[in-house]
Amino acid sequence: MTELKNDCLLRALLRKPVNRTPVWLMRQAGRYLPEYRATRSRAGSFLSLCQTPELACEVTLQPLVRFFLDAAIIFSDILTVPDAMGLELSFSEREGPTFAKPVRSSSDIARLGIPDPEVDLRYVMDTIRLTRSELGGSVPLIGFAGSPWTLATYMIEGRSSKDFSRVKCLLYDQPEKMHKLLERITQAVTLYMNAQATAGSQVLMVFDTWGGILTPRNYREFSLNYMTQIITGLTRVVNDKKIPIILFTKGSGACLGDIAATDCDAIGIDWTVDLNYARSQVGSHVALQGNLDPAILAASPENIRKHVIQVLDDFGTGSGHVFNLGHGIRPWTDPEHVRILVDTVHELSSTYHNQDSTE
């Protein structure tokens, strides 16, 4: 593998000195880009876009052509893992993701396969290998998976849910069964993420979109617990390089100390807590990634700049900050507004770093 030319993200995630704050954006490859919509339309469906390495690689690279981003993130979906476990995923414009075979009974859980990533999710691994090769060491490639809890919500509900009544009923009434399911998903996700690292992902991120719907006790027992097990199960060094791990739970403001106590390297933060508060909660244990409200991208260039500066100010000086949104880019976003965000971080963030201390 070629040497990495821009290692700003990796250094910041490991809290090593940097010249400026690295920036990438959740859903940076996606519907807000006309070139994405063109490729998506060529692919026929969202799933076939995910499952065709050439096309998935193409959309992964699209935002890097436009913007000065410090990382690529593999184009995929967290639900490919439950699909490979046997749930039969499909997407519709109206309904969003749907599983033909949701998990409802103990026998459904027992029947769940543990996918062999190089066989059952080969298309992801091929996308990673192809994208690494295409990147040619320009920036690091981030791999990701859904948290066991978040995957379980979709696997039990069978689709997106408003009140999560089915999954919560299982949690409250049959916690042992819920734990059995989560153990199985954890096994699948750990294998999957290790395979991603072997295939070439240089950073791994766990998306826990729905951890925030739980009470703090249940969050620790049913979500954070399994993310911790994944971290324990990951090969942390591949080809002599440490693979930083980012945990992102949306709405986890009350549990930042608990998340920092895992062996993760960085925590993703949404916009409902300020970064100075988050930093005060986690000390120097971990780096922080975030946390601009994606809604700001509808505002004027002047106001976008103002709020980017606010986020940089909130984190303050020193390494350990990766600039990002607090959630994915919205489909209605004007790409030129994304450029303003990225360029502002590049132009202004060096003042938050002590140039002399850079190794």
Add this chain to the structure above:
Amino acid sequence: MTELKNDCLLRALLRKPVNRTPVWLMRQAGRYLPEYRATRSRAGSFLSLCQTPELACEVTLQPLVRFFLDAAIIFSDILTVPDAMGLELSFSEREGPTFAKPVRSSSDIARLGIPDPEVDLRYVMDTIRLTRSELGGSVPLIGFAGSPWTLATYMIEGRSSKDFSRVKCLLYDQPEKMHKLLERITQAVTLYMNAQATAGSQVLMVFDTWGGILTPRNYREFSLNYMTQIITGLTRVVNDKKIPIILFTKGSGACLGDIAATDCDAIGIDWTVDLNYARSQVGSHVALQGNLDPAILAASPENIRKHVIQVLDDFGTGSGHVFNLGHGIRPWTDPEHVRILVDTVHELSSTYHNQDSTE
């Protein structure tokens, strides 16, 4: 007015000693009750149910016939105020609430009426008077309104929203305009709540359903700020009785100290923070109301009891706790499970109070 027979709620809200923890439930009058569905069907539509005092009073009282609750809450909807301001509210099964004339321009804001509660919202005032009379002093009657910020989200979006892009764009790009709108709503809500107290509401609650979608800074500036102004504008003593005020912002775990610093008497807490944590944040400034996850009501009687006890334990001993859910009762809830919740609080909560210290 007849003397109040059960003043447990009022005492707890003012942190006076009580023999047991009072309990009422958000949306205790609602779709989960077959008798509610019968009255709703007689009314023809949800709006005509709200606007017919005899029927609104009937459904307000229904849960008190079934369960040993310590309060009635007037049956109404937070969107009746914007409707009276001229936005023309309607409800459909599929779409939920919709405004025919959403607020989009400065002239829309200038055009907004400030309703005279005894004229434009007379049906609410009549419902309050009728319900007070029907209650005969058995339990206190709670009146409520939506927070200016939460009402503004519906008034600008025109309906329920997923990502609040329109309202956030206004906030970020034209904060002065947003403040103008919020000032106007604050004026309307203050008049409306004062009129409710005069008509007979013995407790007032502000529902800030969408304060939690804001950054902490914006929450303070655009939501809490206006709830504070409402509190300042309220006549706090009516007929020599203090009217306790409860503020409830869903997802406000990071801002509890700020909310406690207003002149409210109690804070509503959702289930995403523990009551012991909440209590540590607010000290003895205010009472706390909450915070059982409404999803628990789908669980077994045994598990419901276990989690009710957990909430009582989390608050701990002493007055200043009002038992409630962390959000409204779900429509699918089995009324018998609600009974288990209410009865458990009644049976077990006396052990959290020092009998001797009761006045």
